[in-house]
Amino acid sequence: MGHRNRVHVFRNQEEISPFLCNCWREISTESIRRKGFFAVALSGGRTPVPFYRNMAETLTDVPWEKTHLFLADERFLPPDHPDSNYRQLKQTLLNNREIPFENVHPVPVETPDLQASAEKYERELTRFFKLSPDQFPCFDLILLGIGEDGHTASLFPGSPALAEGKHLVFPVVLDQTRYHRVTLTLPVINHAENIFFLVTGENKATVARKVVCQEDLSLPASRVRPRSGNLDFVLDQEAGSQLTRQE
Ligand code: 6PG
Numbered sequence: 001m002g003h004r005n006r007v008h009v010f011r012n013q014e015e016i017s018p019f020l021c022n023c024w025r026e027i028s029t030e031s032i033r034r035k036g037f038f039a040v041a042l043s044g045g046r047t048p049v050p051f052y053r054n055m056a057e058t059l060t061d062v063p064w065e066k067t068h069l070f071l072a073d074e075r076f077l078p079p080d081h082p083d084s085n086y087r088q089l090k091q092t093l094l095n096n097r098e099i100p101f102e103n104v105h106p107v108p109v110e111t112p113d114l115q116a117s118a119e120k121y122e123r124e125l126t127r128f129f130k131l132s133p134d135q136f137p138c139f140d141l142i143l144l145g146i147g148e149d150g151h152t153a154s155l156f157p158g159s160p161a162l163a164e165g166k167h168l169v170f171p172v173v174l175d176q177t178r179y180h181r182v183t184l185t186l187p188v189i190n191h192a193e194n195i196f197f198l199v200t201g202e203n204k205a206t207v208a209r210k211v212v213c214q215e216d217l218s219l220p221a222s223r224v225r226p227r228s229g230n231l232d233f234v235l236d237q238e239a240g241s242q243l244t245r246q247e
Contacts, residue, residue, distance in 0.1 A: 004230045004231065005231045005232075005233070006230070006231070006232045006233070007212055007232075007233045007235070007240075007243065008232065008233065008234050008235070009235050009236070009237060009240035009243070010234070010235070010236055010237070011236070011237055012236055012237070013050050013051075013200060013236060016050075016051065016198070016200070016234055016236060017050060017051050017054035017055075017058075018054070018058070019234065020051050020054075020055075020143075020196065020198070020234065021051075021054060021055055021058050021059055023141075023194075023196065023232070024055065024059065024062070024141065025059065025061070025062055027140055027141050027193070027194055028062050028063070028067060028140070028141075029062075031140040031193075032063060032066050036066065037066050037067070037068060038063075038066055038067045038068065038140050038141075039068045039070065039128075039129070039137070039138075039139050039140050039141075040067065040068065040069055040070065040139065040140060040141045040142070040143070041070040041071060041072040041139050041141075041142045041143070041184060041192075042069060042070070042071060042072060042085075042089060042143050043071075043072045043073065043085070043143055043144050043145050043153060044071070044073065044074070044075070044084075044085030044088055044089075044145075045085075045145040045147075047145045047198050047199065047200050047201075048143060048145065048198055049088065049092055051198065052088075052089065052092035052093040053092050053093075053096075055093055055097075056092065056093045056096035056097050057096070059097070060097075064097060064098060064099045064100070064103070065100055065103070067099065067103060068103050068104075068105060068128065069089070069094075069099070069103060069104050069105065070105045070125070070139070071085055071086065071089070071105075071106060071107050072142055072143070072144060072153040072183070072184050072189070073085065073107075073153040073154035073181055073182060073183040073184065074086060074106070074107035074109065074154075074181065074182050074183075075179040075180070075181055076109055076114050076117060076171075076179060076180040076181060076182060077109060077179055078109065078110075079106065079109060079110075083179065084109075085107075086106040086107070086109075105124055105128065107121050107182045108120045108121060108124075109182075114171040114172075114173070114180045114182065115171050117171065117182050118167075118169045118170060118171040118182045119169075121168075121169045121182060122167060122168045122169040125137050125168050125169065125188075126168070134166075136168065136187050136188055136191040137168065137188060137191065138191050138192065138193060139188075139191070139192040139193065140192070140193050140194060141192065141193070141194045141195075141196065142184075142189055142192045142194070142195045142196070143196050143198060144189070144195060144196070144197050144198070144221070144224065145197070145198055145199065146197060146199050146204060146207055146208065146211060146221045147207075148203055148204065148206075148207055149207070149219075150207050150210065150211065150216070150218070150219025150220055150221050150222070151219075151220050151221070152197070152220050152221040152224060153183045153184055153189065154172045154174075154181035154182070154183035155172075155183055155185075155186065155220040155223075156172070156174070156220065157218060157219060157220060159172060159220070161183060161185065162186065162220060162223065164185045164186070164187075165185075165187060166187075167185055168184065168185060168187075168188050169182060169183070169184060169185065169188075170182070170183050170184075170185050186220075186223055186224070189224055189226075190224065190225060190226050190227050191226070191227060191229075192226055192229050193226075193229040193230070194226075194229055194230045194232070195224060195226055195229060195230070195231050195232070196232045196234055197211075197221065197224070197231075197232070197233045197234065198234050199233065199234070199235045199236075199239040200235065200236040200238065200239050201236070201238055201239055202238040202239070202241065204235075204238075204239040205238060205239055205240070205241045205242040206242060207219070207221070208233075208235060208239045208240060208242065208243065209242040209243055209244070210222070211233075212233050212243055213243055213244055
């Protein structure tokens with residue numbers, strides 16, 4: 001594995017957003033120079049909300065017409081549901097920046113069932129990245145969060161989704177409180193060029209230590225290890241409060 005791990009601990013969210021915006025700018029410039037477009041997969045959850053808002057305000061100088069936005073995961077809900085990740089992205093970023101409609105690739109949720117949604121999103125990835133069978137897409141940037149139970153995207157501890165080695169997208173059946181979900185699979189995530197974990201708040205301090213320092217493989221987030229790309233953990237002081245140099 002040739003990945004490079006870096007850990008960044010900031011005082012607060014106000015310091016994190018400019019850092020992430022700069023990373024976005026640099027990676028986007030380089031990707032567009034190299035191949036003409038910049039492909040990103042974004043997560044839902046509460047943590048990235050301030051960052052998406054900040055991006056909408058400050059990233060006025062990036063070529064949005066060459067930027068393609070996908071979702072790392074989605075709840076199988078109507079797109080206007082308050083817990084839809086697409087809705088959140090729309091309210092924080094998409095409505096506030098001029099991003100061409102065709103550059104936004106939400107998980108299709110208006111399908112007969114969860115399986116059909118996952119299959120349709122997989123076809124969309126295959127089409128966009130011009131993949132032949134057995135190939136995985138190479139996202140330039142994937143932004144992930146970590147749940148207190150160690151889940152990331154919609155890859156939960158003990159889930160059959162973790163064993164998926166062939167498909168790009170997986171339908172995740174959960175209880176009603178967490179909704180059924182559609183998620184990118186581990187091989188897709190691990191083929192990315194740059195992966196950022198964004199983790200904030202005291203309630204994430206224990207899981208952050210387990211993932212960053214102990215690499216506890218029972219936690220799905222610890223199984224995110226890019227094959228040759230970069231892995232950056234971006235934390236605030238609270239989430240980083242239990243990190244130690246050696247474990
Ligand atoms: C989602 C996510 C999920 C999230 C974590 C952390 O749709 O909820 O993509 O993996 O990143 O659950 O969520 P919070 O940021 O809300 O703590």
